Amino acid sequence: MxxxxxxxxxxxxxxxxxxxxxxxxxxxxxxxxxxxxxxxRLLKDARVPSDACMEDFSCEAGRGVDRSFARVLGSCQWVRAKQNVIVLGATGAGKSFLGGALAQAACRQGFRALVIRTPRLLQQLAVARADGTYANALARLAKVAVLVLDDFLLAPMTDVERRDLLEVLEDRYDRSSTVITSQIPTKSWHQAIGEASIADAICDRVVHNAHLVTLRGDSMRKKKAVAPEVTETKT
Structure with missing residues (x-):
């Protein structure tokens, strides 16, 4: 002033x-x-990639998401309704970008968010368990309005990791929103998670209350790749 x-x-x-x-x-x-x-402060705490925003998300034909649905996601009404979003697609399809863009949209509307790769989250929880801060770590995650779990099921989980993930999702069910990005279709999650009872519990807390987005098309990373320089060979 x-x-x-x-x-x-x-x-x-x-x-x-x-x-x-x-x-x-x-x-x-x-x-x-x-x-x-x-x-x-919200964007910094959320660890949102600097270039991720819904305005720059590609809705070109064949991508699997039209502009009207992108606007619905960007409105964050699903956050207010305590619903989830599942983003599926092959490597390079733009899953991580969309996850970050949804977190950025949530921050712009005043919600706390966090973007983190699932393997990194599970690693952090293992460290927290070892140093006695496990309960505090779970409590911090529970306070986040939008938790983006990137690279879900990228690698097999141990029994402890499955149980840690269930604890995180249990704290969030019907209280906040979770965004999951994965290469694995939801119909294969049970097998990929392993241990039927825990897989059932995890899927029940995420899948049935989620908007499903399946991204298609060529790799966005390949489209952004720098074309190799062509040098003339003198003869």
Whole structure:
């Protein structure tokens, strides 16, 4: 607010503002500054990739997501309804980008989010279990409104990892939203998770309350790849 007053004092002389207009201008500037600061903090805590946003998500024909559905996802109504999103697709299809973009959209609407690769999360929980901070780690995850689990089922899970994942999802069921990205179709999750009873419990807390997105098309990474330079060979 003080900066605003200094700017006004240093600005070229113009038609003076009334007291009410000046107060309104100061309040608007202060509110905008605080909101920008809050958004910056939310995005930093969420670890959202810097280039991930719904506006840049490709909805070209054949991708599996049209613009109307992308707008629905970007509205974050699913977050308010405590629903989940499952993003499936081959390597390079844009799953991680969409997961990050959904987290970014949530932050822009004031929700706390966190983007993390599933193997990294399970590793962190193992460390927390060893150093006695396991309960605190679970509590922190439970407070996140949108948890993006990237690379779900990328590698086989141990029994401890399965149980850790179930604890995370149990705390979130009907209380917050989880976004899962995976190369594995949901019909194969039971087999990929292993141990039927835990697989049932995990899927029951995620799949039946989720919007399913299946991305198709060529690898987005290949499209962004730098074309090799062609050098002429002199003869």
């Amino acid at each position: 003080a900066a605003m007053l200094r700017e006004r004092a240093a600005a070229p002389a113009t038609e003076p503002l009334s007291t009410d207009e000046m107060i309104g201008l100061l309040v608007d500037r202060e509110w905008t500054a605080r909101e920008n600061k809050r958004l910056h």
